Amino acid sequence: MKAITSILVFTLFIGSSIELTQIRETFPLAANNEEITKKLFDDLLFVTNKEKEIFIAYKGAVSTLMAKYTTKAKEKKEFFKVGVEFLEYALIKDPNNIEIRCLRLSVQENSPKFLKYRANIEEDKRFILDHYSSITLKEVQNMVKNYVLQSSLFDRSEKQLF
Numbered sequence: 681m682k683a684i685t686s687i688l689v690f691t692l693f694i695g696s697s698i699e700l701t702q703i704r705e706t707f708p709l710a711a712n713n714e715e716i717t718k719k720l721f722d723d724l725l726f727v728t729n730k731e732k733e734i735f736i737a738y739k740g741a742v743s744t745l746m747a748k749y750t751t752k753a754k755e756k757k758e759f760f761k762v763g764v765e766f767l768e769y770a771l772i773k774d775p776n777n778i779e780i781r782c783l784r785l786s787v788q789e790n791s792p793k794f795l796k797y798r799a800n801i802e803e804d805k806r807f808i809l810d811h812y813s814s815i816t817l818k819e820v821q822n823m824v825k826n827y828v829l830q831s832s833l834f835d836r837s838e839k840q841l842f
Contacts, residue, residue, distance in 0.1 A: 698723040703738050704823055710742060711790070714749040721746050729766075733774040740766025741783045744791065763787070764797060778815060781807050782824050789833055805833055812842065 703720070710717040720742050727739040743763030747756040767787060770780050785804040791797045808824060815821040825842045828834050 700734065701819060703735075704819055707738060707741065708823070708826060710745055717742065717745045717749055727766075729769055733770040733777060734779060736766050736773070737770035737777075737780040737783050740764065740768075740770060741787055744787050760791070760795065760797075776811075778808060778811050778824060779820050782827055785833070786827055786831075789831060801833065809838060809841065 698720075703724075706716060706720050710720050724735070724739040724742055727735045729736060740763045743766060744760050745763075747759035747763070750756055750759060764787070767780070767784050771777075771784060774780060781804045784800060785808065788798050788801050788804070808828065812821075812824060812828075815824065828842050829839055
């Protein structure tokens with residue numbers, strides 16, 4: 681009976697988890713779509729600070745997006761604060777991860793100035809420019825490239841490097 685319960689719990693956990701590839705494909709769509717953001721947020725609820733850093737970073741970035749889609753000021757503040765905490769934790773654990781840097785840069789670029797979450801814009805931008813050519817995983821390369829090409833933080837000459 682104990683073995684059956686363990687298998688059931690394992691199956692439920694795996695069945696409710698989301699693949700990193702799916703997160704990477706869905707995240708860019710979430711920025712302008714409340715339904716996608718909420719679905720992605722729900723899919724990432726299982727993520728704790730014990731998961732792989734990239735999952736932690738995506739959970740943080742999606743949490744900051746949730747602030748955009750709630751009407752209560754207290755909830756907006758909490759979603760954003762928790763999201764930033766997850767992002768920063770992921771970067772402390774893996775400071776050389778260009779995908780996490782890109783996520784943080786995206787959040788900083790798109791967060792309202794009054795939130796004062798902009799301290800690492802130049803640092804992350806420089807990191808992306810300096811390390812883009814060393815990305816080995818095509819889907820990460822595409823994600824970073826797509827972000828850079830639509831970002832207002834990069835000028836025309838910088839975008840040509842991608």
